[in-house]
Amino acid sequence: MEYKAFLIKYGEIGVKGKNRFRFEDALVTQMHYALDPVGEFKIRKESGRIFAEALSDYDYEEAVTALSCVFGISGICPIVVEDKEDFDQAARLVCDYIGERYDDLSFTFKVMVRRADKSWPMTSMETAALLGEKLLERYGSLSVDVHEPDVYVTLEIRDKIYIYTEEIPGPGGMPIGTNGKAMLLLSGGIDSPVAGYMISKRGVRIEATYFHAPPYTSERAKQKVVDLAKIISRYTGPIHLHIVNFTDIQMAIYEKCPHDELTIIMRRYMMKIAEHFAKENDCLSLVTGESIGQVASQTMQSLYCTDAAAEIPVFRPCIGMDKNDIIRLSEKIGTFETSILPFEDCCTIFVAKHPVTKPRLDVIERSERKLADCIDELLKTAIETEEVIFIKAYD
Ligand code: ATP
Ligand code: MG
Numbered sequence: 001m002e003y004k005a006f007l008i009k010y011g012e013i014g015v016k017g018k019n020r021f022r023f024e025d026a027l028v029t030q031m032h033y034a035l036d037p038v039g040e041f042k043i044r045k046e047s048g049r050i051f052a053e054a055l056s057d058y059d060y061e062e063a064v065t066a067l068s069c070v071f072g073i074s075g076i077c078p079i080v081v082e083d084k085e086d087f088d089q090a091a092r093l094v095c096d097y098i099g100e101r102y103d104d105l106s107f108t109f110k111v112m113v114r115r116a117d118k119s120w121p122m123t124s125m126e127t128a129a130l131l132g133e134k135l136l137e138r139y140g141s142l143s144v145d146v147h148e149p150d151v152y153v154t155l156e157i158r159d160k161i162y163i164y165t166e167e168i169p170g171p172g173g174m175p176i177g178t179n180g181k182a183m184l185l186l187s188g189g190i191d192s193p194v195a196g197y198m199i200s201k202r203g204v205r206i207e208a209t210y211f212h213a214p215p216y217t218s219e220r221a222k223q224k225v226v227d228l229a230k231i232i233s234r235y236t237g238p239i240h241l242h243i244v245n246f247t248d249i250q251m252a253i254y255e256k257c258p259h260d261e262l263t264i265i266m267r268r269y270m271m272k273i274a275e276h277f278a279k280e281n282d283c284l285s286l287v288t289g290e291s292i293g294q295v296a297s298q299t300m301q302s303l304y305c306t307d308a309a310a311e312i313p314v315f316r317p318c319i320g321m322d323k324n325d326i327i328r329l330s331e332k333i334g335t336f337e338t339s340i341l342p343f344e345d346c347c348t349i350f351v352a353k354h355p356v357t358k359p360r361l362d363v364i365e366r367s368e369r370k371l372a373d374c375i376d377e378l379l380k381t382a383i384e385t386e387e388v389i390f391i392k393a394y395d
Helices: 019-035 060-067 087-101 124-138 191-201 219-236 247-256 259-280 300-307 323-333 361-371 375-384
Strands: 005-010 041-046 049-054 073-082 108-115 151-157 161-164 181-185 205-212 239-245 387-391
Touching: 005 019, 005 060, 019 041, 019 049, 019 060, 060 073, 073 087, 087 124, 087 151, 087 161, 108 124, 124 151, 181 191, 181 259, 191 205, 191 219, 191 323, 205 219, 205 259, 219 239, 219 323, 219 387, 239 259, 239 375, 247 259, 247 361, 247 375, 259 300, 259 361, 259 375, 300 361, 361 375
Parallel strands: 108 151, 181 205, 205 239
Antiparallel strands: 005 049, 005 073, 041 049, 073 161, 151 161, 239 387
């Protein structure tokens, strides 16, 4: 069976009234981003539906995989589109389709008809009933079950005839670009790519900031983060990745602050720098991969101290998830294998043996005052020397 087109179904939430156009337009943009590397597709909106029609040869599996990454899509229906004549011709097309699509013709079915073309001489119900009869006439092994059919045979009568029987689940969520922009703190670990995926699923576009500490962290550690950004950009759309040299800040903290507070203080400066780039790029929040209690720097008290470093909200989509749940999601979205590559992270190099688990904000702030003579200059340099890489899933 060769399909030349897909009908795209999307959830109804947030699609009411004026929002609908925004929602649909954002969806179409993301579908182009996903499908353009697969082949030439014409994507059009038509009364509550979006159709993607192939104008060139393409690989079916590749197209379905690409569409499965587009947030906002609830179902992907491979369809057959034919010129419209009359009922007999439509019935013939449907019967031919079923014969070609299914090897084993012993399933139950229900016919669904949608009649967008009101000049069609029969009602939807009449058309469905007659079509059911035709199918039973042609294939004696089929039977009708209107309550729980194995297959919904759907015929849509529009400017043309559309036939489909399958709906491949989409990823759900909302199209990227419908809910503003956020700055993800992206490390080479397991959690933050998952956090980026989750926030994007709600329609939020992301940028990302990565802190490295050369020569303590290698070029390969940085490449790993670039690779992770590339994987999640299948879902999130293109990402500007800000790469910040954090070495001097880290060294200063290491020299001047109590070692059991290192991670918290580092994390707070990461927040401040990421917030700077966030504000510069219209991002209204920060996003991290933190989850309560996972490590010392993620206790409730630690998160309180980290939060206090930023003015804009900090969202943590993984906050209530167990590590195993996060791992499962990272496997599903394809980041796990890359995340577990054993390259050093700037946080693990200067880590204390016994970090505080219940830091107090006033104590932390007092420790940070020891950096008063150098921190402004160091932050300025770190910001000015950022490297920005533009990352797209498909080149
Ligand atoms: P991850 O798996 O996302 O690295 P983690 O469990 O290793 O998380 P931490 O190392 O404590 O946890 O980091 C907590 C969060 O802080 C990360 O999820 C990420 O959002 C941010 N973060 C940590 N290190 C970096 C870094 N080098 N660059 C950018 N963000 C970072
Ligand atoms: Mg980490």
